[in-house]
Amino acid sequence: MCAALKPAAEFPFPMGLPPALVSQLREHGRTARLAAGDMYLREHAAVETFALVRSGALRVFKTGESGREITLYGVGPGECCTVNVLCLLSGRPSPAAATAETDVEAIVYPRSLFLRWMADHEAMRAFVFGILADKVGDMMTLIEEVAFQRMDRRLAAYLVERGGAAGSVLECTHETVAADLGTAREVVSRLLKTFEQRGLVSLARGRIRIVDPAALQHATL
Amino acid sequence: MCAALKPAAEFPFPMGLPPALVSQLREHGRTARLAAGDMYLREHAAVETFALVRSGALRVFKTGESGREITLYGVGPGECCTVNVLCLLSGRPSPAAATAETDVEAIVYPRSLFLRWMADHEAMRAFVFGILADKVGDMMTLIEEVAFQRMDRRLAAYLVERGGAAGSVLECTHETVAADLGTAREVVSRLLKTFEQRGLVSLARGRIRIVDPAALQHATL
DNA sequence: AGTCATGAGTGACTTAGTCACGGCCGTATT
DNA sequence: AATACGGCCGTGACTAAGTCACTCATGACT
Numbered sequence: 001m002c003a004a005l006k007p008a009a010e011f012p013f014p015m016g017l018p019p020a021l022v023s024q025l026r027e028h029g030r031t032a033r034l035a036a037g038d039m040y041l042r043e044h045a046a047v048e049t050f051a052l053v054r055s056g057a058l059r060v061f062k063t064g065e066s067g068r069e070i071t072l073y074g075v076g077p078g079e080c081c082t083v084n085v086l087c088l089l090s091g092r093p094s095p096a097a098a099t100a101e102t103d104v105e106a107i108v109y110p111r112s113l114f115l116r117w118m119a120d121h122e123a124m125r126a127f128v129f130g131i132l133a134d135k136v137g138d139m140m141t142l143i144e145e146v147a148f149q150r151m152d153r154r155l156a157a158y159l160v161e162r163g164g165a166a167g168s169v170l171e172c173t174h175e176t177v178a179a180d181l182g183t184a185r186e187v188v189s190r191l192l193k194t195f196e197q198r199g200l201v202s203l204a205r206g207r208i209r210i211v212d213p214a215a216l217q218h219a220t221l
Numbered sequence: 222m223c224a225a226l227k228p229a230a231e232f233p234f235p236m237g238l239p240p241a242l243v244s245q246l247r248e249h250g251r252t253a254r255l256a257a258g259d260m261y262l263r264e265h266a267a268v269e270t271f272a273l274v275r276s277g278a279l280r281v282f283k284t285g286e287s288g289r290e291i292t293l294y295g296v297g298p299g300e301c302c303t304v305n306v307l308c309l310l311s312g313r314p315s316p317a318a319a320t321a322e323t324d325v326e327a328i329v330y331p332r333s334l335f336l337r338w339m340a341d342h343e344a345m346r347a348f349v350f351g352i353l354a355d356k357v358g359d360m361m362t363l364i365e366e367v368a369f370q371r372m373d374r375r376l377a378a379y380l381v382e383r384g385g386a387a388g389s390v391l392e393c394t395h396e397t398v399a400a401d402l403g404t405a406r407e408v409v410s411r412l413l414k415t416f417e418q419r420g421l422v423s424l425a426r427g428r429i430r431i432v433d434p435a436a437l438q439h440a441t442l
Numbered sequence: 443a444g445t446c447a448t449g450a451g452t453g454a455c456t457t458a459g460t461c462a463c464g465g466c467c468g469t470a471t472t
Numbered sequence: 473a474a475t476a477c478g479g480c481c482g483t484g485a486c487t488a489a490g491t492c493a494c495t496c497a498t499g500a501c502t
Contacts, residue, residue, distance in 0.1 A: 062361055064369030066460090072361060082357070089346070090354030095361045119340070125310070133311030136303070139360055140283055140293060140316045146367045147403035148285030150490095151458065173480065182368035184459055189481060191458095205467065205480060287491095371459095372489065394449060405490055410450060412489095426449060426498060444502085451496070459488075464481105471476075 017123045024117070025052075029107035034100035040081075041098040047087035050114035052080050056104030060096050061179070070182025072096060072142065073135045082135040085128055088114055146182060154181055155191050156216045159201065163210035170208040177208075195219070238344045245338070246273075250328035255321035261302075262319040268308035271335035273301050277325035281317050282400070291403030293317055293363065294356050303356040306349055309335055367403060375402055376412050377437045380422065384431035391429040398429075416440070 017025070032051065034040060040058055041047065058075040060083055075081045075098075087094055088111050117124045145154055158181060163170050174188040181188070192208065195201045200216045202209045210216070238246070253272065255261060261279055262268065279296040281304055296302045296319075308315055309332050338345045366375055379402060384391050395409045402409070413429065416422045421437045423430045431437070 062365040062368075064365055066369060068369055068459095070364060070368045072364060086350070086354045086357055089350040092351075092354045092358070095354075095358035119343075119346075122340075125340075129307070129310040130313075133307045133313045133316075136307055136357060136360075137313070137316035139357075139364065143291060143293060143360065143364055143367060143403075144283040144285055146364060147283075147291045148287060148289055175480075182364075185481085186460080186483085187458060190483090193482080203481095289490095396449075406450085407452085407491080408489060411452090414451080424450090446501085447499095449496105449498080452494080454493095455491080457488100457490075460486080462485095463483085465483100466481075467479090469477085469479105472474090 017127065018121065021117060021121050021124060024113075025107070025109075028109055028113055030109075032106050032108045034104040034106070036100055036102050036104075038100045038104075039097070040100055040104075041083060041094045041096070043095065043097045044093045046093050047084060048111050050080065050088055050109045050111065051084060051106040052109075053077055054105045054107055056100060056102040058098050058104060059101040060098040062096055068182065068184065069179040070146070071180040073138050074101070079131055080128065082132050085132055089118070151181070151183055151187055152191050152194075152219065155188065156195070156200075156219050159195075159208065159210060160213045160216050163208070163213065166210060166213055168210050170210070171206060172208065173206055238348065239342065242338060242342050242345060245334075246328070246330075249330055249334055251330075253327050253329045255325040255327070257321055257323050257325075259321045259325075260318070261321055261325075262304060262315045262317070264316065264318045265314045267314050268305060269332050271301065271309055271330045271332065272305060272327040273330075274298055275326045275328055277321060277323040279319050279325060280322040281319040283317055289403065289405065290400040291367070292401040294359050295322065300352055301349065303353050306353055310339070372402070372404055372408055373412050373415075373440065376409065377416070377421075377440050380416075380429065380431060381434045381437050384429070384434065387431060387434055389431050391431070392427060393429065394427055 029052075031054075034056070036056075040051075041060070043063075053075050055077050057077075058081060060072045060075065060081060061069050062072060063069050073082065081098060083094055083096055083098065086092070118128065155177070158177070159170070174192065175185050178185045178188045192201060192203055195216070196203050198215075198219070200212050200219060202211055250273075252275075255277075257277075261272075262281070264284075274296050276298050278298075279302060281293045281296065281302060282290050283293060284290050294303065302319060304315055304317055304319065307313070339349065376398070379398070380391070395413065396406050399406045399409045413422060413424055416437070417424050419436075419440070421433050421440060423432055
């Protein structure tokens with residue numbers, strides 16, 4: 001999740017919302033910009049606004065006592081953040097932190113408007129609850145993976161998912177990969193080296209080239 | 222989570238709901254009973270009803286490829302199940318499985334009524350979203366614990382949370398404890414033995430007596 | 443008293459997280 | 473150009489914890 005997502009050319013409000021609501025969304029939105037690395041949500045902080053990501057990506061994560069991090073999920077263009085939504089709906093403070101992974105442009109609305117739209121528009125609910133259910137489902141899967149899957153398989157799956165086709169290059173450090181997976185940098189380095197020795201990836205400083213994604217998926221170590 | 226929760230004497234609909242809604246809840250509910258061990262939700266299954274737990278407890282969990290399990294959260298009297306709610310709101314299939322941990326009595330409503338009440342009643346939304354936010358927050362914390370905390374500390378915290386005061390006895394097997402924590406039975410057995418050697422717990426077949434909860438919390442191994 | 447199933451103990455081995463380094467590379471500094 | 477520095481990576485030694493293949497213990501039921 002350290003690579004840039006291409007920004008959406010023009011934000012389309014693509015969620016099948018009724019025209020009346022779309023015009024309200026256009027009218028009342030305030031544009032906010034975050035630079036890569038900026039904090040978006042602090043753990044335990046109150047949440048007062050609803051944000052729709054227009055371009056870039058947010059990363060929602062937890063930090064352990066040791067300072068190690070694990071990514072819970074990402075928020076891309078056209079999406080909203082589950083934590084954001086849940087805090088607005090429940091009035092509770094944020095249970096996790098979030099930062100901008102890349103430069104981010106978002107449209108921001110006050111809580112009261114968000115709640116009104118959620119109460120009034122079936123399509124708004126369908127859009128928001130769809131994202132909510134997807135992300136919560138993803139987190140349940142994450143729990144299972146962290147608890148039961150071996151690190152080599154998690155890393156391989158991560159590389160394939162992020163990297164895509166053979167020959168593509170991920171611009172990220174072992175450190176950021178470790179923070180996404182919730183493990184230690186040394187573990188990532190060691191596993192990557194064994195992948196390289198088998199010709200599955202090739203490595204350079206700050207760069208991972210995916211050589212053989214199909215073999216990566218089934219690597220048994 | 223393998224011990225019985227005391228059943229609520231009479232279900233009070235305790236959520237600050239308006240009288241009009243409470244009378245509807247009383248009128249349209251169908252009572253359903255599950256015996257301990259019965260399946261409540263299957264992973265990937267469609268969800269068509271809304272259930273409010275009246276007595277007993279549900280256990281929502283994920284299963285790994287190896288067959289090992291991890292508990293995501295529990296649902297007690299007066300609560301509803303987050304997965305249940307999210308599936309109804311989003312129309313998606315269940316991302317996890319759930320069983321009755323004890324005998325359970327629940328009140329069941331059709332999806333259409335649940336959606337109508339959610340759309341019409343602010344108090345209903347506050348109740349449901351409050352539970353939703355709590356459980357999702359709990360799951361985020363669980364991810365952090367599984368990823369970063371050592372097993373001895375997780376086990377100790379689990380025993381204290383479940384057992385409560387000094388002298389109390391948990392009626393459960395090492396196996397069920399392992400399934401709650403998402404680890405292997407052998408690991409639980411070994412850790413419990415070291416706790417026993419230090420006088421923190423005492424063990425018998427199917428039984429764990431909490432001897433010194435304060436020391437358990439800070440045990441460093 | 444013997445059978446049987448469930449629950450628990452054990453040792454050997456593997457995987458992965460921790461700690462403490464040391465080296466390498468690219469950029470900035472003088 | 474030489475130096476200094478900081479971000480990134482490699483490595484070895486150690487510990488924690490999951491896996492496997494067992495055996496043993498307990499108690500309920502014939």
